[in-house]
Amino acid sequence: MGFSDFFRKKGTSSIAKDRLKLVLVSDRAGCSPEIMEQIKNDIIAVISKYIEIDLDGLDIKITQTESESNNGTVPALFANIPIKDLKASKR
Amino acid sequence: MGEVIVVTSGKGGVGKTTTTANVGTGLAMLGKKVVLIDTDIGLRNLDVVMGLENRIVYNLVDVIEGACRIRNALIKDKRFPNLYLLPSAQTRDKNAVTPEQMKKLADELRDEFDYIILDCPAGIEQGFKNAIAGADRALVVTTPEVSAVRDADRIIGLLEANEMKQVHLIVNRIRMDMVKRGDMMSSDDVCEILAIDLIGIVPDDENIVISTNQGEPLVGSDSLAGRAFMNICQRIMGEDVPFMELDEKRSIFSRLFGKHKKN
Numbered sequence: 001m002g003f004s005d006f007f008r009k010k011g012t013s014s015i016a017k018d019r020l021k022l023v024l025v026s027d028r029a030g031c032s033p034e035i036m037e038q039i040k041n042d043i044i045a046v047i048s049k050y051i052e053i054d055l056d057g058l059d060i061k062i063t064q065t066e067s068e069s070n071n072g073t074v075p076a077l078f079a080n081i082p083i084k085d086l087k088a089s090k091r
Numbered sequence: 092m093g094e095v096i097v098v099t100s101g102k103g104g105v106g107k108t109t110t111t112a113n114v115g116t117g118l119a120m121l122g123k124k125v126v127l128i129d130t131d132i133g134l135r136n137l138d139v140v141m142g143l144e145n146r147i148v149y150n151l152v153d154v155i156e157g158a159c160r161i162r163n164a165l166i167k168d169k170r171f172p173n174l175y176l177l178p179s180a181q182t183r184d185k186n187a188v189t190p191e192q193m194k195k196l197a198d199e200l201r202d203e204f205d206y207i208i209l210d211c212p213a214g215i216e217q218g219f220k221n222a223i224a225g226a227d228r229a230l231v232v233t234t235p236e237v238s239a240v241r242d243a244d245r246i247i248g249l250l251e252a253n254e255m256k257q258v259h260l261i262v263n264r265i266r267m268d269m270v271k272r273g274d275m276m277s278s279d280d281v282c283e284i285l286a287i288d289l290i291g292i293v294p295d296d297e298n299i300v301i302s303t304n305q306g307e308p309l310v311g312s313d314s315l316a317g318r319a320f321m322n323i324c325q326r327i328m329g330e331d332v333p334f335m336e337l338d339e340k341r342s343i344f345s346r347l348f349g350k351h352k353k354n
Contacts, residue, residue: 011272011273011274012273012274013235013269013270013273013274013275013276013277013280014273016236016237016276017276017280017284019237020237020240020241020284021284023237023241024241024244024284027241027244027245028244028248
């Protein structure tokens with residue numbers, strides 16, 4: 001074991017667990033990259049009608065989130081869409 | 092009426108055949124009449140793990156095609172008179188058999204045997220579909236690695252879609268030293284991710300390699316893996332056996348380092 005390994009905060013098992021949880025969410029949803037791309041394009045089309053968004057900074061993925069109703073996690077569509085210009089607010 | 096159990100995993104090389112050999116032999120040691128069926132057509136393996144490779148006359152495809160009777164194809168085990176093997180064909184491919192034919196064969200064996208255990212090929216194609224067709228229960232074998240757990244999750248999804256009545260998890264090749272220092276997922280981690288009932292935890296044990304070299308399953312021996320497989324057999328028979336192996340490992344660890352760990 002190296003010197004740096006000694007001070008490593010968490011073991012690689014938690015990394016494995018986190019990576020697995022993420023990959024299984026999209027596996028189980030049966031969501032292919034093609035479908036994700038379509039969802040992304042449709043979302044862009046709808047939102048662009050009202051506001052100008054930053055397409056380069058846009059990030060859409062399926063992830064897990066804590067459920068409010070029952071204890072546990074549920075799949076969620078996470079979309080981070082930076083706004084360039086709020087057209088709607090000017091109207 | 093016998094129970095049909097399929098041993099499956101998705102990913103290859105995680106220990107399906109070793110599990111089939113040891114669970115089958117263990118159930119025979121506990122007095123049950125058992126037949127093991129190697130359903131991996133074209134890649135015959137279970138015969139060498141059982142040490143019965145020199146006794147094969149007929150195989151699974153011969154039985155399915157009606158070239159011989161089931162009775163003539165079954166090979167009696169060297170050590171246990173109530174344990175039999177139906178070997179796979181080495182020179183054919185998976186399309187030689189259909190799920191309906193496999194189900195019919197398994198059902199025919201129910202009258203005579205307490206347990207019919209099918210060793211499933213890796214993958215999710217025809218061979219997998221054949222193996223699960225007639226089964227009442229599936230044992231999903233995985234190792235605590237991301238690739239094996241991911242494939243196990245896929246398999247569990249397919250088993251549930253096929254309305255498998257019982258699906259149980261075996262976490263194979265656990266290394267407690269690595270789990271302790273946080274570099275290997277624990278059986279609890281794997282179980283939490285896959286969300287199915289755990290029926291066995293088998294520690295990584297070099298005795299498995301030694302016993303496979305000799306063609307004699309190590310179940311029932313005093314090795315860690317040998318005891319772990321015997322515990323699985325008892326749980327299959329409905330006994331409530333606590334998960335012993337990890338506690339013992341832990342107690343050795345705590346004795347060495349003078350620590351007192353709970354659980």
